Amino acid sequence: MRTHEDSSHHAISSAIDHSRRRGVCFDQLQVVQDRLATQQTETKKLSEQITTLTERLDALQQSVASPAAASTRAATTGPQTKPR
Secondary structure (H helix, E strand, O other), X not given: OOOHHHHHHHHHHHHHHHHHHHHHHHHHHHHHHHXXXXXXXXXXXXXXXXXXXXXXXXXXXXXXXXXXXXXXXXXXXXXXXXXX
């Protein structure tokens, strides 16, 4: 038969065990939140780098396309002669 003391000891042990498990869960949650924050920061950084590279690529493509278009127009119209 359980005594009152045994019941109290069991209740205290159970409460301590529950607190430890809860503490471990909070610790694990904190680790996950920290990792998520780090990943979000890295994702934002990579997104900004992609935007910068896209802008540079667009500018480069435009600079290459402009002289090519000008030379194509000159080739199709032929040499221009001055009227006398």
